Amino acid sequence: MSDLPVLDARAAFVDVGSEQMHVSVAGGPPQVFGAVTAQLHALRDWLEAQGVRSVAMEATGVYWLPLYGLLEAAGFEVRMVNGRQTRNLPGRKTDMQDCQWGATLHSHGLLRAGFVPPAHSSDARLHAPAPTTSAWPRPTCSTCSRRWSA
Numbered sequence: 609m610s611d612l613p614v615l616d617a618r619a620a621f622v623d624v625g626s627e628q629m630h631v632s633v634a635g636g637p638p639q640v641f642g643a644v645t646a647q648l649h650a651l652r653d654w655l656e657a658q659g660v661r662s663v664a665m666e667a668t669g670v671y672w673l674p675l676y677g678l679l680e681a682a683g684f685e686v687r688m689v690n691g692r693q694t695r696n697l698p699g700r701k702t703d704m705q706d707c708q709w710g711a712t713l714h715s716h717g718l719l720r721a722g723f724v725p726p727a728h729s730s731d732a733r734l735h736a737p738a739p740t741t742s743a744w745p746r747p748t749c750s751t752c753s754r755r756w757s758a
Contacts, residue, residue: 638704
């Protein structure tokens with residue numbers, strides 16, 4: 609990695625969890641923040657104080673949604689990346705090591721952003737489309753083809 613040029617020396621990576629966010633800037637020492645709103649605001653403020661412009665994050669589930677929206681609203685370039693891109697050598701690994709490795713990859717420009725729906729459709733990130741309220745045509749039962757009564 610030392611032969612690769614550093615494209616962004618202030619690139620950050622967040623390993624998102626249900627209770628803790630592990631954050632590293634350019635592979636430096638990790639910081640740990642909680643997952644409640646006040647702690648997410650503290651994370652955002654810390655990133656701004658570090659001069660970070662671009663943040664990549666890896667998460668499973670929906671725990672990334674509040675942080676993603678908060679950082680995006682604050683003007684950061686936020687990238688949601690697939691965990692396959694950040695896999696390191698097999699063996700013992702921790703969230704601390706994962707965030708440092710991810711930050712190193714991100715600072716070298718080696719992480720690609722996945723698709724995230726635009727902010728104005730944030731409800732689509734969490735919910736299925738609402739059922740229609742129109743009376744016609746009424747839905748039918750998939751087993752017996754009878755119409756449901758309203």
